[in-house]
Amino acid sequence: MPTRNAQTWREPPKGLRQGEWIDSRIYSDSEIFEEELSKVWKKCWIAVCHESELPEPYDFRTMTIAREPVIVTRGPDKKVRAFLNVCPHRGNMIEMRPSGSFKEGTPSGNPKHMTCMFHAWQFDMKGNCAYISREKEGYQDRLSRKDVGLRKLKCEVYFGGFVWVCLDDEMDMSVAEWGGQAFDCLQKAVDEEPLEVFHYHKAIIPCNYKLWHDTNSEFYHDYLHYHNRITGFNDEYFARKNSSYDNGHVVVGSFKVRYDQYKGFDSRADVSFPHMEENAWYMIDMFPGINFNLRGSALRCDLMTPLGPNEVMIEFRGLGLKSDTPEQREARIEHHNSIWGPFGRNLHEDLIAVSGQGGAMHEMAEPRRILHGRHENHTIHDEVGMRHFYDTWGKMMNRLPSDPTKPYAPPPDDLELEEPVARTA
């Protein structure tokens, strides 16, 4: 096959059509990135943590969504709420710790309150302003505490106890409605009984967040994973399907993983999640960057925080059942870590691959085409999941993924996105 010169390198390969490639600038352009924060990340439901990370009243967890500091608290009524982690007085970030409890006081604040360390304004777990230092002296009767409460955010605990936050007050769907049927394949497994986070680590990777989501949305890259080929790559593996759902979500169907074919691994059947067939496997990719992956005995969740056009923080959580005995938990942790821990057989391989993409698609890189054109009747190596994601992305951004300088236009009618259609060569 001939190599290409500068001009032919920039052109899409003959035979592929709009919707079957995208322009690499959507992974590297800083203007597009800023636009994504406001048009996508501030508009969608974003899973930010799990409720087991703040089990007691007055526990909290902090994070950012689209650079906005967010705090999630559990009230004395046990209810989980989310607020902007910003003091209404002078705009300071109120709580700087990643997690903790407000049950005890802080040097400038009282027990059971969030306190801005700067001027000691205090807020209760419902976001009400409870104290303004030297209030009467400074404001006389001109300012009421009722008018300087925190900015409350839409917040739900849903799908196995995950905490979801939406920065957009106009969001008119619940998490259940927004995720729709994408949740169905794992709903019974994660909602039968309370879950608990047993593993957390994070990676800050020099790549665009969508490259990580792409990797979770296509399995053609199992060529990267020796373990996955040895334990998969059979008729059942190749037969499973990608299903696309409203709002950009994708589900990858199940198959039975043959753990016994990999030395040192064995069946996960003894500690299967409720309602799961033994050694089953499911993946849910939620738009714009939330991922649930259940390998029989352990649930993995990837939550992404885009940090820049070519930088993403990915938080990895492993979850088991809260009711686990110590022995069950130990088995789950081993199952989880041997595949998904920092030294497991899977995760770092993906991280190396997307780091390589980020190295070639950094902010100053020249634009090029990224191919998403595999069609295999929606089965596992079909790239329909990414095509579906980018169609939703294009609509929300009003940009054409294959040429982001142009407004969104739907792909050709016969380019399968929603309905599985057999494609003849």
Add this chain to the structure above:
Amino acid sequence: MSWKRICSLGDLQQDGLRQFDVDGIPIVLARFDDEVRAIPPACPHMEEPLAQSGLCSGGMLTCTKHLWQWDLRTGEERGDAEKPLLMYDVKLEGDDVHVFVEHELEYEYEEEDDDDD
């Protein structure tokens, strides 16, 4: 519950505050001169632990967080304080400090509701 011996007078420092657990009820003893007062551990303002943030001087108790003050002799509010102290009865028998504990004394704190829950 009834009169309970808590400690000796000598266990309490002059102008000192010290917290005791009396059968599961937390009680703070404040000493000034040779007098002792027994109060709940939290400030009536915003639940500040007084054994840590309180300052005793000349029979006056000051919560250093927001400068609420009380006259320890009577528990009456002084300065910025807007609520009096709750107090347990205390008696000294020789060197022994006894406190009458019938049930836990607790302040009522305002709790505002969500606007939309």
